[in-house]
Amino acid sequence: MHCVMPVSAARTWRILTFVVALPGVAICMLNAWLQKEHHSHKPEEFVPYHHLRIRTKAFPWGDGNHSFFHNPHTNPLPTGYEKAGGHH
Amino acid sequence: MAHQTHAYHMVDPSPWPLTGATAALLLTSGLAMWFHYNSTTLMALGLLTTLMTMMQWWRDIVRESTFQGHHTMPVQKGLRYGMILFITSEVFFFIGFFWAFYHSSLAPTPELGGNWPPTGIHPLNPFEVPLLNTAVLLASGVTITWAHHSLMAANRNQSIQALTITVTLGLYFTALQAMEYYEAPFTIADGVYGSTFFVATGFHGLHVIIGSTFLIVCLLRLIKFHFTTAHHFGFEAAAWYGHFVDVVWLFLYISIYWWG
Numbered sequence: 001m002h003c004v005m006p007v008s009a010a011r012t013w014r015i016l017t018f019v020v021a022l023p024g025v026a027i028c029m030l031n032a033w034l035q036k037e038h039h040s041h042k043p044e045e046f047v048p049y050h051h052l053r054i055r056t057k058a059f060p061w062g063d064g065n066h067s068f069f070h071n072p073h074t075n076p077l078p079t080g081y082e083k084a085g086g087h088h
Numbered sequence: 089m090a091h092q093t094h095a096y097h098m099v100d101p102s103p104w105p106l107t108g109a110t111a112a113l114l115l116t117s118g119l120a121m122w123f124h125y126n127s128t129t130l131m132a133l134g135l136l137t138t139l140m141t142m143m144q145w146w147r148d149i150v151r152e153s154t155f156q157g158h159h160t161m162p163v164q165k166g167l168r169y170g171m172i173l174f175i176t177s178e179v180f181f182f183i184g185f186f187w188a189f190y191h192s193s194l195a196p197t198p199e200l201g202g203n204w205p206p207t208g209i210h211p212l213n214p215f216e217v218p219l220l221n222t223a224v225l226l227a228s229g230v231t232i233t234w235a236h237h238s239l240m241a242a243n244r245n246q247s248i249q250a251l252t253i254t255v256t257l258g259l260y261f262t263a264l265q266a267m268e269y270y271e272a273p274f275t276i277a278d279g280v281y282g283s284t285f286f287v288a289t290g291f292h293g294l295h296v297i298i299g300s301t302f303l304i305v306c307l308l309r310l311i312k313f314h315f316t317t318a319h320h321f322g323f324e325a326a327a328w329y330g331h332f333v334d335v336v337w338l339f340l341y342i343s344i345y346w347w348g
Contacts, residue, residue: 010241013234017250021227025257028220035216044273049208051199052278060123067275074273 046076053078097158104145111137146305150322154314164321171325175332178295182336185291186343189284193348200279205348209281210273214345217268221261222341225334228257232303232327239310242317251307254330258300265293285344292336299333302326 055078058064065077072082092098111134118131153159159167193204201207212218235250269286276286306326309315315323 008237008241010234010237010243010246013230013237014246014250016230017227017234017253021230022253025220025223025227028223032216032220035213044210047208051201051206052208052282053275054277054279060126067277069269069272070275071270071272074271075275 043074043076043081046080048078048080095160095162097152097160097163099152102145102148104141104148107137108141108145111141150309150314154309159319159321164319167321167325171328175328178332179336182288182291182339185284185288186339189288189344189348192280192284200281204281206279206281209278211348212268212272212345214341217264218341218345221264222337224257224261224264225337228254228261229331229334231257232330236323236327239315239320239323240317248307248310251303251310255300255303255307258296258303258330261296262293262300265289265296285348288340288344292333292340295333295336299326299330302329 053076055065059066059068061068067075076082114130114134114137116134118128118134121127121130196202196204196206205211231250231254235247235254238247238250274282274285276282303326306323309322314320
């Protein structure tokens, strides 16, 4: 017989932690990693839409043209991808 | 000899409310100086004074409660009301940003292409890292409940272990979000989609950092024997705040990541 009822609430939540919560996180980690491997995509083609890449006021850092988390590979400037990023 | 004949806490005179107000003034004027006059001095001073005020004010509260015993049951009840009211005010803060998101996304203007997501925007896949982030925050809710029950059951090792895992999950969420922010194909400057996405998730991320910091302080206090099995309101307040942050994320995930 292996059916032992958890006596204390602490024991219940400890079991939930190691049987449900943390394995759930592990499964989602695996899923995210596999999906990312599956589509190593090139950056989207650049279309100079007027409603995107707004520059009404310059950013108060650097040259004022790059967002804070700017990624040259995936974030084109209003004029297009920079030479360093973009196309392989 | 005069002595206190009531259960309440008449706090000793303290400089921290004044330094806090000064810090707020320095921060706001500093922000204006940074945006319009390319100077970061005032803002740096503001950040420093804010940090010093917080550390010293809360240090004094720990001294008054844990070491001087001023937090009687009526005082604790007041603190509970206070934390609940504060979290409620933060809920309304986020309601504003959800309002902005729904205003823009339910009736997308012709300038965006008349659709949502706007033309040219490629949203993140909600079933990749955002789903992992959801699992991480939900798991942290489970582990902090384990920590709380362990604390009430006087199980020192388990309460420390559980709270440590909780803190780790919070830091993991922050790291994942930072990576997502860097990898995203859209920025805050990409029209109203970028604005609503990064302001809503950005403020949420800031609250995760605040919650994680609160929990780290609780972990240090737990290790230093500050809490008893029946009196540990600081821990409960951190737990409430953590749950609030988790619920906000669930709304963000459903509205912006999934439906949006």
